[in-house]
Amino acid sequence: MTEAAAQPIEKVSIIVSHGSLEGVYPGLIMANGARMEGIEASLFFTFFGLDAVIKKRMNSLKVATVGNPAMHMPTLLGALPGMSAFATSMMKKEMEKIDIPPVGEFVTMIHDAGCELYACKATVDMFHLKKDDFCPEIDGVISVGQFYERAAGGQIIFT
Amino acid sequence: MATLTIAGNTLALDADGNLANRNDWNEAIAREIAAQEGIPELTPPHWAVINFMRSVFEKEGDSPSIRRLTKESGVDTKALYQLFPKGPAKKAARIAGLPKPKGCI
Numbered sequence: 001m002t003e004a005a006a007q008p009i010e011k012v013s014i015i016v017s018h019g020s021l022e023g024v025y026p027g028l029i030m031a032n033g034a035r036m037e038g039i040e041a042s043l044f045f046t047f048f049g050l051d052a053v054i055k056k057r058m059n060s061l062k063v064a065t066v067g068n069p070a071m072h073m074p075t076l077l078g079a080l081p082g083m084s085a086f087a088t089s090m091m092k093k094e095m096e097k098i099d100i101p102p103v104g105e106f107v108t109m110i111h112d113a114g115c116e117l118y119a120c121k122a123t124v125d126m127f128h129l130k131k132d133d134f135c136p137e138i139d140g141v142i143s144v145g146q147f148y149e150r151a152a153g154g155q156i157i158f159t
Numbered sequence: 160m161a162t163l164t165i166a167g168n169t170l171a172l173d174a175d176g177n178l179a180n181r182n183d184w185n186e187a188i189a190r191e192i193a194a195q196e197g198i199p200e201l202t203p204p205h206w207a208v209i210n211f212m213r214s215v216f217e218k219e220g221d222s223p224s225i226r227r228l229t230k231e232s233g234v235d236t237k238a239l240y241q242l243f244p245k246g247p248a249k250k251a252a253r254i255a256g257l258p259k260p261k262g263c264i
Contacts (some may be wrong), residue, residue: 038249097228099264112235113237
């Protein structure tokens with residue numbers, strides 16, 4: 001291994017692009033984990049990932065039971081009414097056991113830990129969203145260009 | 160094995176650089192480790208976190224998560240990061256003479 005490869009990571013910019021429960025949590029856990037290690041971190045929510053920071057939606061995200069082969073569930077079964085709600089409640093129960101907070105509480109915790117949270121401007125325009133639709137932790141609505149400027153000198157993680 | 164010498168005593172450290180034996184720990188040692196970590200003075204909120212971590216470890220065999228620290232130690236997330244800059248759970252565990260926390264949260 002070269003000396004450069006052994007340099008510790010000092011900064012990460014994490015993109016959250018999916019709006020399902022299992023699509024949102026990895027990015028949040030990575031961001032929180034970075035701050036816990038003293039690594040500078042920011043989160044950029046884009047497309048359906050924005051649901052994680054939309055007040056009305058952030059605490060009712062669901063696990064996808066259809067089109068998700070890792071659920072090991074036949075598609076028709078996954079499509080039954082209540083199946084996604086059931087899978088979601090099971091997963092939330094297991095997460096609570098290992099101290100993973102609900103999305104709203106987690107977003108507050110991550111923001112309090114010094115991580116900056118941004119919404120993607122293109123998505124905000126496309127879905128006609130307003131500042132008021134977002135949780136107060138959102139630090140701003142920024143373009144892709146501004147995202148890259150802020151990510152300068154760090155690692156970018158796409159989830 | 161790495162060691163730490165404080166006031167003439169040589170203490171064993173684990174692979175992460177934390178005290179290998181938590182019974183070696185006392186408040187003077189905590190102050191010394193804190194100073195090495197860039198915290199010149201341990202204030203009452205620092206001690207609240209340190210003592211909470213030690214009591215959880217005593218009962219459960221692992222350090223509490225950052226979420227539990229936030230909810231139960233009486234010190235909120237923002238204050239935790241101010242008291243223990245650059246990684247509160249990790250740093251507080253070291254100062255408390257405990258191993259690095261195993262959890263991800």
